[in-house]
Amino acid sequence: MKPKFSLTSLGCARSLVDSEHMVDQLNQIGFEMVPEGSNESIRVLNTCSFIQAAIDETEANIAELIRQKQVGDLQYLVVAGCYPSRYKRHILEDKYPDVDLWFTTKEEHQLQVKLSELVFQKRFQPNPNRNYLKLTPNHFSYLKISEGCNNWCSFCTIPKIRGEHTSKSIETILNEAKIQLAMGAKELVLIAEDTTCWGEDLYGKPSLSLLLNELAKLDVMWIRIMYVFPSRVDDEFIATVKNTPNIANYIDMPIQHVNTNLLSAMNRQHSKDFLCGILNDMKQEIPDLALRTTFITGFPGETSAMVDEVCQFIDDYEFSQLGCFTYSKERETRSAKMAHPVSLAIAQQRLDTIMTKQYHLLQQRMPAYLNKTYTCVYEGNKRCRSYMQAPDVDSLIILDQDPNIQPGELTDVTLTGVSGYDFLGHCV
Numbered sequence: 001m002k003p004k005f006s007l008t009s010l011g012c013a014r015s016l017v018d019s020e021h022m023v024d025q026l027n028q029i030g031f032e033m034v035p036e037g038s039n040e041s042i043r044v045l046n047t048c049s050f051i052q053a054a055i056d057e058t059e060a061n062i063a064e065l066i067r068q069k070q071v072g073d074l075q076y077l078v079v080a081g082c083y084p085s086r087y088k089r090h091i092l093e094d095k096y097p098d099v100d101l102w103f104t105t106k107e108e109h110q111l112q113v114k115l116s117e118l119v120f121q122k123r124f125q126p127n128p129n130r131n132y133l134k135l136t137p138n139h140f141s142y143l144k145i146s147e148g149c150n151n152w153c154s155f156c157t158i159p160k161i162r163g164e165h166t167s168k169s170i171e172t173i174l175n176e177a178k179i180q181l182a183m184g185a186k187e188l189v190l191i192a193e194d195t196t197c198w199g200e201d202l203y204g205k206p207s208l209s210l211l212l213n214e215l216a217k218l219d220v221m222w223i224r225i226m227y228v229f230p231s232r233v234d235d236e237f238i239a240t241v242k243n244t245p246n247i248a249n250y251i252d253m254p255i256q257h258v259n260t261n262l263l264s265a266m267n268r269q270h271s272k273d274f275l276c277g278i279l280n281d282m283k284q285e286i287p288d289l290a291l292r293t294t295f296i297t298g299f300p301g302e303t304s305a306m307v308d309e310v311c312q313f314i315d316d317y318e319f320s321q322l323g324c325f326t327y328s329k330e331r332e333t334r335s336a337k338m339a340h341p342v343s344l345a346i347a348q349q350r351l352d353t354i355m356t357k358q359y360h361l362l363q364q365r366m367p368a369y370l371n372k373t374y375t376c377v378y379e380g381n382k383r384c385r386s387y388m389q390a391p392d393v394d395s396l397i398i399l400d401q402d403p404n405i406q407p408g409e410l411t412d413v414t415l416t417g418v419s420g421y422d423f424l425g426h427c428v
């Protein structure tokens, strides 16, 4: 009988791609993936740990799975990803003796061999025939183009957890893209810690445009670029997005803050003037550009005047999608030692100020989109997305009736109204 396993994937899309590779590894050796709680003997928990809230969620999951193991609902517990990458192994083994296997992000390729050794009590020869599996719907696919990060933002644990930036080769990425397209993907969502750094280790300089030009030759409706690092945006990148029809006119560029002194303290490698310059260039060059960004409130030294600067900035630069997080003090980071900490309560108030401002701005701006018609991808349950909306993280278009098509099929939708952050729409 096939060993049955389930997998819980915490954290971001980058972790989800790692989870897909782990599922793929186990499928190759005859393990069967089943939904969580289906009498499986093995649970794989892929974790996140880049801020305290993520650590808390991970530890709560581990505690619950240990409980399930202790009452006999699970036989083996495997924990992988960012959490075991952040802490020393002996500390984790002392804290959680019931966890059978730990894998850092750099060790995950060993899952197949180590787990089969554990389950079968002998060395196991994996089947080399790969059987690609995904955890997202078939009509879009995340394409992780590199691992790690060299930017060392002063608040961020990722460079320590995931290591130096390492690009996948262009052949590997194209091959993965072709597999995804053959499986029905219409949209490739490029992800990495910093997509704009792609190629620096391969070609001596960041070369995302080279990769984009090759991907754009494939039969793909939208290539969507996430996690753009502002200081690597240049004229070549903007021209590539502008001139390539199947690159969505959508850019996700996490800004984190706009005050120049705070950007410097964050080690973001650019000033507010630089940000204004590239945003002006992008908006001027790329028609109907949809911009997504994220901010952090409560970084040490932040004042309420700096939050006013953020509010003015989002008024000036019109982000169609915006997320905001409170600063999380992480022990190993440089910002943890900085003076003038801001309390969580004030950081939360500032987050509310920015999000309320964004909400009111959207209520003023969204009516300008009404009565226009967009090609949309149907997501099921009377929900669809245009190029302006990334899967999972952005708002949606809510249809007035069931279009009677399958998720992943295309439909033209006229926007008819606004409901909070979402549009209402009618299939043409």
Ligand code: SF4
Residues within 6 Å of the ligand: 149, 150, 151, 152, 153, 156, 157, 158, 159, 193, 194, 229
């Ligand atoms: S760009 Fe900055 S915030 Fe993003 S992963 Fe790298 S160090 Fe962290």
